[in-house]
Amino acid sequence: MSRPTRWRRARALPLATLTAIAIATMLMLSVGLAYIGVTWYSAYLEESINRSLPPEAALAYTRVYEGLLPDEAGLKTLIDHLETASAEADLKVQIATLAYGLLSAVVSAIIGVYLARRIARPLEDLTAAADVLGSGDFSARVAASAGSTREVESLVRTFNTLAANLERMETRLRFNNMAVAHELRTPLTVLQGGLQGILDGVFPMDRRTVADLLLQVEGLGRIVEDLRTLSLAIGQQLVMQRQRLDAAGVVAAVLSAAQPMLEAEGLTVETDLQPAPVSADPSRLRQAVLALVDNARRYAAGGGWLRVETAPLPDGGVVIRLLDRGPGFPEDMDAVAINPFWRGDASRSRATGGTGLGLSVVQAIAVAHGGDLVLRNRPGGGAEIALHLCPA
Incomplete structure (x- = not known):
C-alpha cells in the first residue's frame, strides 16, 4: 500500500463523527449569523434614534452621557422621545431577529446540502456501478474519492473487490464451459462414430470394438465424477x-x-511414511492421494522415480508429499491447482488419459479439510506436490 493511500485512509473520518461536526458547524454558523445581524441592526437603530432627537433632547442626552446634570425640560423631552422610539425600535428588532434567523437558516441549509451531496456522491457512484453490475457488466468499478468517510471508503473497497471476484468467476465459468464441452466432445465423437460404424456394418460387432467404446464411456464417467466432486466442494458438502x-x-x-x-x-x-494422525474424511483422503499418485504415473513416469512422504505438522495437521523426477511444472503456473482442465504442456494432454480435473479435485479436498495444495519445482529437476491437512 502506498504512503498517500495510507495517509488518505488515516485522514478519513467515521461517518458519525463527520455528521456531528457538520451539524455542530451549521448550528454555530446559524447562531453566529443571527447574532451578528441583530447586533448590527440594533446599533444602527440606536444611531438612527440618536440622530432623530430634538435639539434640547440631544443636548440632554449628551450631558447625561458626559456625566453632567441636564436641565429639566430637555430631560423630559428626551424621555418622551425615547419612550415613543423604543416601542417602534423593539418591533423592528424583533422583525430583524426573525429575518436574520431565516437568512442564517437558509445559508446553513445551502452549505448543509453541499456537504451532504459531497458525502453522498460516492454512494451515487456506487448505485450507478451497482446498476451496471446488475446488468451483467462485471468490469464496473468505483474510484475512491478524496474526502470520503471511512465507512464509504470501506464500502467502495468492498464493492470493487466483489466486482473483481465476480469478473474472475465469470471468466472462469466461460472457460470451464468451453473446457467441459471440449473434453466431452472427443469421447462422444468417438462413441458416435463407433456406434454409427457398427450400424452401417463398417466395424465388426466384436469384443474389441465394444471394449474400445467402453473405454470412452469410462473416460466420460471420470469427467462427470470429477465435476460432481467440484460441485460438492462449492456447496461445502x-x-x-x-x-x-x-x-x-x-x-x-x-x-x-x-x-x-x-x-x-x-x-x-x-516411501517415508511417518505416523500422521489427523481428523479427515477417509474416502476423500483416499481419492486425493490416488489422484496425486495417478498424476505422477501419467506425467512423471519418464523420470522413473517417485517418493511419497507423510509427516505430522507442529500445528497438529499433517502433510502428504510426492516428489518425482518428471518434467516438473511450467514457470507460469500461478493458479495450477485451482483451474479445472489445466494441463501444463503438450505432454500433459488427453493422450495420457487424464481429464485435467485431478489437481482441482485434490485442491478442493484439501480446502474442505482446512488445508491447501502446494505445487513447486524441485531444484534438481522434477516436481514436488504437498497436500496439507489442518486439524479439525
Missing part, C-alpha cells in the same frame, strides 16, 4: 464423515493398490 485416522496408513493402502500400474509405467516408489 465435500467432507461429510470426519474421523480420526493415520494418513500414513491411508497412503500405504493407496500405494499398495496402485503398485501394479506404477510398475507397469516403470516407476520405482520410495
Whole structure:
C-alpha cells in the first residue's frame, strides 16, 4: 500500500463523527449569523434614534452621557422621545431577529446540502456501478474519492473487490464451459462414430470394438465424477464423515493398490511414511492421494522415480508429499491447482488419459479439510506436490 493511500485512509473520518461536526458547524454558523445581524441592526437603530432627537433632547442626552446634570425640560423631552422610539425600535428588532434567523437558516441549509451531496456522491457512484453490475457488466468499478468517510471508503473497497471476484468467476465459468464441452466432445465423437460404424456394418460387432467404446464411456464417467466432486466442494458438502485416522496408513493402502500400474509405467516408489494422525474424511483422503499418485504415473513416469512422504505438522495437521523426477511444472503456473482442465504442456494432454480435473479435485479436498495444495519445482529437476491437512 502506498504512503498517500495510507495517509488518505488515516485522514478519513467515521461517518458519525463527520455528521456531528457538520451539524455542530451549521448550528454555530446559524447562531453566529443571527447574532451578528441583530447586533448590527440594533446599533444602527440606536444611531438612527440618536440622530432623530430634538435639539434640547440631544443636548440632554449628551450631558447625561458626559456625566453632567441636564436641565429639566430637555430631560423630559428626551424621555418622551425615547419612550415613543423604543416601542417602534423593539418591533423592528424583533422583525430583524426573525429575518436574520431565516437568512442564517437558509445559508446553513445551502452549505448543509453541499456537504451532504459531497458525502453522498460516492454512494451515487456506487448505485450507478451497482446498476451496471446488475446488468451483467462485471468490469464496473468505483474510484475512491478524496474526502470520503471511512465507512464509504470501506464500502467502495468492498464493492470493487466483489466486482473483481465476480469478473474472475465469470471468466472462469466461460472457460470451464468451453473446457467441459471440449473434453466431452472427443469421447462422444468417438462413441458416435463407433456406434454409427457398427450400424452401417463398417466395424465388426466384436469384443474389441465394444471394449474400445467402453473405454470412452469410462473416460466420460471420470469427467462427470470429477465435476460432481467440484460441485460438492462449492456447496461445502465435500467432507461429510470426519474421523480420526493415520494418513500414513491411508497412503500405504493407496500405494499398495496402485503398485501394479506404477510398475507397469516403470516407476520405482520410495516411501517415508511417518505416523500422521489427523481428523479427515477417509474416502476423500483416499481419492486425493490416488489422484496425486495417478498424476505422477501419467506425467512423471519418464523420470522413473517417485517418493511419497507423510509427516505430522507442529500445528497438529499433517502433510502428504510426492516428489518425482518428471518434467516438473511450467514457470507460469500461478493458479495450477485451482483451474479445472489445466494441463501444463503438450505432454500433459488427453493422450495420457487424464481429464485435467485431478489437481482441482485434490485442491478442493484439501480446502474442505482446512488445508491447501502446494505445487513447486524441485531444484534438481522434477516436481514436488504437498497436500496439507489442518486439524479439525
